[in-house]
Amino acid sequence: MAAANQQYYATRDPLGSGGDFTTAPEISQMFGELIGLWGADLWDRAGRPHAAWVELGPGRGTLSTDALRAAGKAGFVPPVHLVETSPVLRAAQAERLPHATWHDAIDTLPADRPLIAVANEFFDALPIRQLVKGTGGWFERLVACQDTLFLPIAGKQVPDGVIPEALRDAAAGSVIETSPASVAILRSLAQRIVAQGGALLVVDYGYDGPAVGDTLQAVRGHAYANPYEAPGEQDLTAHVDFGTLAAAAIVEGAQVAGPIGQGAFLGALGIAARAAALAKAAPDRAERITADHQRLTQAMGTLFQVLAVSSPDWPLPAGFA
Incomplete structure (x- = not known):
């Protein structure tokens, strides 16, 4: 699975109508904007430290672009660090985030400041x-x-x-x-966050496990495929065990919030008000904005889960009340 996905992501942009799947940031700017404001709010309540923005597996860079635009309006303008190994996707990210610093792994992320990190549909592609x-x-x-x-x-x-x-x-x-790889990355990031300050937001499809179930799947051309066919030519994923990730973070001394459904999380952050404002500003797109709002909060609202891992010295992140 690791070898197949390394080949897959290194050789193509898999996103959008011409690719194999679409992620929440590509559906609507509302997703990234609200996550950016989530990070800015946490940074503000923590005393506005000199923190870094980190995204794991940033795709085309759409989430970070929308997030940092919204966060900047709240005064949060951090240096940007992207963990990405695909040269194809790095090129797409560089068009949107030309001043970012790229990393092949989390080991080289800054060690001298708090990290506000986001992992959207990252853990599901790690080997199981x-x-x-x-x-x-x-x-x-x-x-x-x-x-x-x-x-x-x-x-x-x-x-x-x-x-x-x-x-x-x-x-x-x-x-x-x-997923030993997922636990190792989560524990390493939790150690960093406990020592340096900050938080990690994980958004992915998954469950509060451990539990019984075969979730290995392949997606190609926006349809499910046989995961044992054409290795390296289709996206291999598995549902994320949020219960195990949360337990790994707690072992490292971090505080944990969630997991909760994506719909409830975005609702708590004010997606309904943001959708209304966008529809008012662009009446010709109001129907599309409403559909995107419903897709993010209803169609994806319970399948996708959200978990926050934060420093015990920082305030509790918003969205989990």
Whole structure:
């Protein structure tokens, strides 16, 4: 999964009508603007420190562009740091954010100031492991290649001790997913935030786990595809286990808010008022703005979850009351 997605993202811009999928920032400017104001509000209540803006997996740079435009009107004009490995997407980001600093990994992010970081649809593309319940215990699912055909197969049996106790007696055929890469990145960022100050906002489709379920999927041309076909030519994702991410942050001493649904989060930040203002300013686009508002808060409102990880020395972030 890691190798396939590295090839996929390095060789194309997957976003928009001509790509494979569309993300919330590409749907409407309201999404990025509200996240920018979320960050500006937190920065202001923390005493306006010299903080950096960070986005993980920033796509075309649309979210950060909209966010920083809105944040700037509130006085928050931070240096911008983008964690991105794709040369194609870096080029698109540079058109919108020419003064940004790029990083291949979170290790090189600034260590001398608070970080206000955003990860929108980032964790879902990180590699997962799947454990499958067989008749005699749990087995790791592996991928085999026969000629040019990729197939899932059962690997070695794993000890019951690695399975969450509440899930050990699941029915045969049940699948549990873990993402060690996601936990490692979350823990590293939480350590930074506890030591330096700041917050991380995670927005993604997922669930409050751990739980049973096979969520591995592929998307190509805005439709679902077989994840074992054409590796490197389609987007591979899995739903994010927000419960495990929250637990990882708490272990590092961070404070956690959420997860809550994207619809409730955006509603608490005032998306209805922003939609009304945009519709009033552009009556010819009012119908489209209303549709975008409903898509962000209703169609995506419960599937997408929002989690905030922040320094225990900082105020609680807005949007989670």
